[in-house]
Amino acid sequence: MKIVFLGTGAAVPAKNRSPTSIAIKFNGETFLFDCGEGTQRQMIYTDVSPMKIDNIFITHLHGDHILGIPGLLQSMGFNGRRDHINIYGPPETEGIINGMLNMGYHSINFQVNVYEIPIEKPYCILESESYKIYSYPMEHSVPTLGYVFKEKKKPQLDIKRAIELGINVGPDLKKLKEGYSVVSKDGRKIHPEDVLLPPKRGISIGYSGDTLPLKDFGKFLKSLDCNILIHEATFDSSKKENAFETMHSTIEDAVNIGTIGGVEELILTHISARYDDSMEVYLNEVINLSREKNLNITIAEDLMEFPLKKGK
């Protein structure tokens, strides 16, 4: 249960940062968010296995977020993958992926399903027993989606209360958890709400993709009780104009969205190659804002692993 930062760089190739890619490892599944050139090679320095990835989420169709896909798919084919893979992205993703499937001779013998997500409003785009994944329309120079990964937590059983009420421990507890009523040892009907505590807070991770800062995205994160926000912060705040012109965010922008979202952890990524030689200015701003806003801020680094604690 962790986030693995495979690439934390921006559009221009950087010495210390591969272009953007983030893997979330959750309950045996691996979700890949963006896949810049070189992502498959970054994986071999981590425990992220390409064969375990069943879902790839693309924020937008700029090269530094997608050009690792052809190589990743070809390597999956080379290694004999047969399981289908799902790729989600903004409109026009399907044509791009189809083009990628035609890049030279290869052995991709598995199904690649592409889902184009409309960018007009947020959607729940994927749901399982244990998680939901949402898209959120962002604001960049090309159609862009942010994503939220949200763990679904089941209600918890108040065992002490259940024993007080005289419930037969075992199958009856399971039934209550599944939402059925049972009969206690002394014949009383016991309903789930009599013994269930509200579910623990699950893990909920927001990811901005490339974007201008969007207050409404912060509110969306708040509504989903988000505890971790991965937000792009291409520039420090002295480069505010560059950020605005290129439709990116500064450190301060990211902090503002994190504050609106009420997150506990803010992780900054998509960091410009201009900081390749010195992170001093960037780092100082992070330290100051972290103190000022009383917010945990982490600057993502390539191959950094961020652990996800259960029920955090």
Next chain:
Amino acid sequence: MKIVFLGTGAAVPAKNRSPTSIAIKFNGETFLFDCGEGTQRQMIYTDVSPMKIDNIFITHLHGDHILGIPGLLQSMGFNGRRDHINIYGPPETEGIINGMLNMGYHSINFQVNVYEIPIEKPYCILESESYKIYSYPMEHSVPTLGYVFKEKKKPQLDIKRAIELGINVGPDLKKLKEGYSVVSKDGRKIHPEDVLLPPKRGISIGYSGDTLPLKDFGKFLKSLDCNILIHEATFDSSKKENAFETMHSTIEDAVNIGTIGGVEELILTHISARYDDSMEVYLNEVINLSREKNLNITIAEDLMEFPLKKGK
């Protein structure tokens, strides 16, 4: 004047080797041979500038030799390139490159000329005042070309002899070099062949791409007076069967071709990821064969620079 090995790995991503790409820097021009995923990032660790590359030569259309092209072209566009670029490759290259030009939003505002080279026989595919570049049909699982870069050397003037013959030093020497006859101080007609020595041996570099060993390629190198051969040697010779099945070469194969070619320097590249943890077996074979055949053999490493001496 040097060869820069940007990537020296094979099909499977390796910890220590980026997929194949080789730059030849010659008289202010940079020639790129193959361009695997991650090539543009490898360049920033060297003095190879993407903006100085006007000609890219693709050996074959396998991902580990071409998937760095979209990112390289997009970065050239991002950096405001206006000069056209030429891409040479085997049949079907044009469709692949056109597909690559459609990979997401980008700003490639320069002309990309694609030249598909027939694979039936060798061709001189590019010629300038100072070099010729040849293609040679290789034998791999898909249509593949080897290449030879050959420096053109002009005849050298025998100054001592010219003075003996009483030639007016200055413009007359230039005329003789350009092939014209002149008149000496004492009125004799002097022809170029009277004072010109045969040209020095130029630099001539062969590159195999991925291939089974081809004796005829060795003979072709010999006919071009090749002094440096960059040959794939994916496997050590104990993996001869793997090499044959996958249509690759072993170290011994490469040495044989180099010997037939009469080269002075053999550089091995496209080295399997299986040697990521230990090069011992590979290295031992190289040392033994080098001694046995009295041949300089270098195992290419990522970012290795191989100097080219003038008139070597």
